[in-house]
Each structure stands twice: as structure tokens, then as C-alpha cells.
Amino acid sequence: MTKPRKPLILVCNDDGIFSQGIKALAEIADEFGDVAIIAPDRQQSAVGHAITVSTPLRARPFRIDGRFDGQAVSGTPADSVKLAHNQLLDRKPDLVVSGINHGSNAGINILYSGTVSAATEGTILGYPSIAVSCTDFDEDADLSGCQDAARKVIGYVLNHGLPRGVTLNLNAPSGPLKGIKWARQANSRYVEEFEGRVDPHNRNYYWMTGKFQLLDEDEKNDISMLEKGYASLTPIQYDLTAYSLLNDLREIEL
Amino acid sequence: MTKPRKPLILVCNDDGIFSQGIKALAEIADEFGDVAIIAPDRQQSAVGHAITVSTPLRARPFRIDGRFDGQAVSGTPADSVKLAHNQLLDRKPDLVVSGINHGSNAGINILYSGTVSAATEGTILGYPSIAVSCTDFDEDADLSGCQDAARKVIGYVLNHGLPRGVTLNLNAPSGPLKGIKWARQANSRYVEEFEGRVDPHNRNYYWMTGKFQLLDEDEKNDISMLEKGYASLTPIQYDLTAYSLLNDLREIEL
Numbered sequence: 001m002t003k004p005r006k007p008l009i010l011v012c013n014d015d016g017i018f019s020q021g022i023k024a025l026a027e028i029a030d031e032f033g034d035v036a037i038i039a040p041d042r043q044q045s046a047v048g049h050a051i052t053v054s055t056p057l058r059a060r061p062f063r064i065d066g067r068f069d070g071q072a073v074s075g076t077p078a079d080s081v082k083l084a085h086n087q088l089l090d091r092k093p094d095l096v097v098s099g100i101n102h103g104s105n106a107g108i109n110i111l112y113s114g115t116v117s118a119a120t121e122g123t124i125l126g127y128p129s130i131a132v133s134c135t136d137f138d139e140d141a142d143l144s145g146c147q148d149a150a151r152k153v154i155g156y157v158l159n160h161g162l163p164r165g166v167t168l169n170l171n172a173p174s175g176p177l178k179g180i181k182w183a184r185q186a187n188s189r190y191v192e193e194f195e196g197r198v199d200p201h202n203r204n205y206y207w208m209t210g211k212f213q214l215l216d217e218d219e220k221n222d223i224s225m226l227e228k229g230y231a232s233l234t235p236i237q238y239d240l241t242a243y244s245l246l247n248d249l250r251e252i253e254l
Numbered sequence: 255m256t257k258p259r260k261p262l263i264l265v266c267n268d269d270g271i272f273s274q275g276i277k278a279l280a281e282i283a284d285e286f287g288d289v290a291i292i293a294p295d296r297q298q299s300a301v302g303h304a305i306t307v308s309t310p311l312r313a314r315p316f317r318i319d320g321r322f323d324g325q326a327v328s329g330t331p332a333d334s335v336k337l338a339h340n341q342l343l344d345r346k347p348d349l350v351v352s353g354i355n356h357g358s359n360a361g362i363n364i365l366y367s368g369t370v371s372a373a374t375e376g377t378i379l380g381y382p383s384i385a386v387s388c389t390d391f392d393e394d395a396d397l398s399g400c401q402d403a404a405r406k407v408i409g410y411v412l413n414h415g416l417p418r419g420v421t422l423n424l425n426a427p428s429g430p431l432k433g434i435k436w437a438r439q440a441n442s443r444y445v446e447e448f449e450g451r452v453d454p455h456n457r458n459y460y461w462m463t464g465k466f467q468l469l470d471e472d473e474k475n476d477i478s479m480l481e482k483g484y485a486s487l488t489p490i491q492y493d494l495t496a497y498s499l500l501n502d503l504r505e506i507e508l
Binding site for chain 1: 297299300301302303304305306307308310311312313332333336337339340341362364365366371374378379403406407410417419420434436438439441443446447448450451457458459460461462487488489490491492493494495496497499500503504506508
């Protein structure tokens with residue numbers, strides 16, 4: 001009888017392979033199976049679901065803490081997961097996890113997030129996938145509660161799987177875990193998004209900045225759960241069709 | 255009595271301000287109101303919903319064909335729309351249109367599309383927004399049918415508006431317009447996505463390539479409508495919550 005193989009867990013992120021967060025997530029993945037870290041070779045925040053089509057990609061092997069084998073990819077988070085699936089892994093992963101991102105990916109930030117896009121790409125390729133982010137931007141933030149939340153969600157998904165086409169998006173505050181709450185993506189936006197400045201040559205330039213605004217009226221959303229100190233867990237989908245409208249619109253002849 | 259102001263239409267894209275497609279779309283927008291072209295200063299395909307947070311943005315005024323005033327932005331399509339809204343326009347637009355993209359943005363490609371992300375950003379900012387793409391990649395493709403479709407959809411949206419949170423995603427074949435069909439985002443994916451090569455220094459590199467695969471079983475999707483020669487029109491949303499699952503998932507304690 002052959003020994004049953006341990007699950008293979010692909011770990012990716014958007015902060016790059018040398019971030020604290022990816023190490024913290026690999027440690028949790030390691031409790032459940034074999035770990036392969038395949039992630040961007042540098043910071044790729046706010047890249048959304050970008051992919052690299054006009055330059056070739058490279059992958060460079062590396063080792064973190066003398067413990068985890070990995071490959072550093074010269075591309076985006078979505079590139080990394082695609083390349084892992086198509087070329088770099090010698091067996092199919094049982095799970096894709098992305099993170100731990102330094103900074104939350106809740107509300108409208110889900111759209112801009114490279115962390116979430118790596119997990120979404122995992123889902124597109126047919127793997128159960130989870131994105132994990134911590135509200136704290138500090139590289140030395142206490143990720144222990146976020147790790148505890150990730151452990152629960154990874155354990156659940158490895159046991160029960162996920163419906164096709166659905167990604168889980170997990171966010172947690174820094175510090176100890178108070179609990180995990182299911183939530184929807186908050187209706188939210190940024191206002192006053194740019195600061196205009198004038199350079200020494202008298203030309204204008206603009207820094208992206210902005211204030212986050214929560215527009216939701218009830219509290220069953222990810223941002224509100226995080227504000228109350230809970231971890232939030234949101235099932236998201238990459239079929240963007242607004243089905244609730246499509247039937248009515250079909251009546252309109254153009 | 256003051257003369258009623260013409261609608262202001264913001265035109266963006268992801269192929270950059272010097273593409274044929276953006277000119278073709280500006281010509282149609284011009285039939286309905288005042289046109290402001292604010293778009294990336296270079297090709298930005300497949301950037302998804304990327305935004306630029308770690309470098310400042312610049313905008314440079316330009317004129318196309320001695321006819322349309324515009325600004326070329328040193329960033330992504332989403333950056334361009336945000337900067338237009340926050341800093342560059344002196345009044346709020348009545349409509350945001352993005353395109354005409356050289357290459358369709360249907361099925362899974364919607365996720366990777368800079369063209370669609372510019373329109374989505376318009377929706378996030380509260381403006382009725384439309385993305386327009388042509389299936390033909392050729393810079394000299396016959397965009398007349400695509401322009402006809404855009405004219406119909408722009409006319410409809412300026413008259414009737416759009417529900418909040420919804421973007422219209424229009425795709426059309428090159429050549430004359432056969433008709434416009436409402437459709438959902440096709441369930442689709444890419445397979446065999448990379449071609450591995452070895453460089454003169456004996457190191458591996460990978461080109462993204464891949465075959466598009468339609469997984470849908472019925473024909474009410476965007477890809478199938480395009481294959482039949484119709485333009486496809488899909489309402490899409492940026493709330494990614496998988497609501498159909500959320501109620502069941504709430505029963506699960508983690």
C-alpha cells in the first residue's frame with residue numbers, strides 16, 4: 001500500500017516573496033500539507049488582476065528560512081499562480097492560499113487587490129482558493145490572530161471543498177482572534193483621492209491618497225465586522241454578470 | 255434663459271491615447287455632447303483593475319486630429335478615470351466610455367481587461383459607464399459596426415441612465431453591425447497558457463499564450479453571441495459577493 005500523499009498547498013501573495021506575511025501563511029499551510037511558495041519577486045500591491053502578456057516571465061528558485069522551497073516570479077500575483085499551475089509545480093495543488101497581505105482587502109479594495117487576484121486565479125484554474133489579509137500595514141504586525149483564522153478556514157476548505165467559481169476572502173485585525181464572521185463585500189469608496197503638487201520644474205504631479213468611505217447601511221459587511229474586531233470571511237465570484245438586472249434588460253431592444 | 259449645457263462624455267481606454275479605437279469612440283461620443291479624452295499615455299493591456307499608489311501620476315495635455323482635447327496620463331486606465339474625476343475635469347461627466355479596445359473583452363477576459371476596469375472605475379465614482387471592445391485585434395480593423403453599437407448604447411444610457419453599481423460591457427465584431435444581444439459573461443478559461451523557452455544563457459523563460467476555451471452549455475453568453483456575429487451587451491457589477499452562497503455559508507461556524 002502506498003502512503004497517502006499529503007495535500008499540496010500553493011502559497012502566493014502580492015507583497016513579494018520576502019514579506020513577513022507570506023512566511024506567516026506558509027507556516028499555517030505547513031500544518032496541513034506540503035507547501036510550495038510561488039510568488040512575485042517584488043512588491044506588487046494594487047495591481048488588480050493584471051497579467052503579463054508582452055514580456056516573458058522568469059522564475060528563480062529560492063528558500064525561505066532554510067525551510068520552505070519556493071520560486072520567485074518576475075510578474076504579477078495572477079501570473080505567479082498561472083505559471084505555477086502550468087509550468088512550475090510537478091503535481092496539481094489541493095489548495096491555493098494568497099497572503100497574508102499587509103493591509104486589509106475588504107470593501108472596494110477587493111477590486112484593486114493583487115492578493116485577492118492570486119486567489120481568484122486559483123479559482124479560475126479549478127482549485128479551492130483563499131485570500132488572507134491583515135488590517136495592519138506594519139511589516140512587524142502581530143499576525144497570530146490572522147494565522148488562527150487562516151488555520152480554521154484552510155482546515156474547513158481542505159475537508160469540505162468550495163463550490164466551483166467561488167473564492168473565500170478572509171480579513172482579520174492584528175492581535176488575537178476574536179472570532180470569524182461571514183460578511184458581504186461592503187459598499188464603499190474613496191473620496192479626495194489625489195494630492196496635487198508642483199515639481200521643482202513647475203510641472204504638476206499627483207499622489208494617490210484618499211479617504212475611505214463606508215456607504216453601507218447594515219453591518220453584515222466585511223468592513224463593519226473588522227471595525228468590531230472580528231475577522232471577516234466573504235465568498236466572492238469572478239462571474240461579474242449583474243444577473244438581478246439581466247432579465248429586465250433583455251426586454252430592451254437596442 | 256441659459257442655454258442647456260451639452261452632456262460631458264469622458265473617453266478613456268487601455269490601448270493608449272494614440273490608438274485608432276479611442277478616436278473611433280470619441281467620434282461617436284461627439285455626436286452626443288462635449289468630449290474629454292483622458293487616457294493612458296501608452297499601451298496598458300491586461301492591467302486589470304491596477305492603480306498606481308507608489309509613484310506619482312502626471313497628465314499631459316494633447317489634441318487628436320486638431321479636434322479633440324485630451325490629457326495623457328502616466329498611469330493605468332483606472333488611474334486615468336480617477337484622476338479625471340478628482341483633478342482634471344472642470345465639471346462632472348454625464349457618462350464615461352472606455353474603448354474601443356482592439357480585441358474583445360468577453361468571458362474570462364473581462365477580469366484582465368484594462369478597458370473594462372476604466373468603465374468600472376467610472377461606475378464606482380457614480381457615473382453611468384460603458385466599456386466598448388471590438389473582436390478584431392488589427393489596428394486598422396473596420397470599427398463601423400462597433401461604432402454603430404456604441405451609438406445605440408450611449409443614446410440609451412444618456413436617456414435612461416443605469417442602475418447604481420452596474421457597468422455595461424459591449425463587444426462587437428469588426429464590419430457592419432448585425433444586431434445587439436444582451437448576454438451574460440461566458441464561463442470560459444485559458445488552457446496551455448505558457449510556452450517555455452531557453453535563452454542564449456541557458457536559462458528558462460516563459461511567454462504567456464494559451465488557448466481560449468468556452469465552457470458554457472447554453473448560448474446566452476457574450477462569447478457565443480459574438481461567434482454568431484452579433485454584438486454582445488452584458489451588465490456587470492463590482493460587488494463580487496457570491497450572494498447565492500452567503501446565506502448557506504452563514505450556517506457554518508468557524
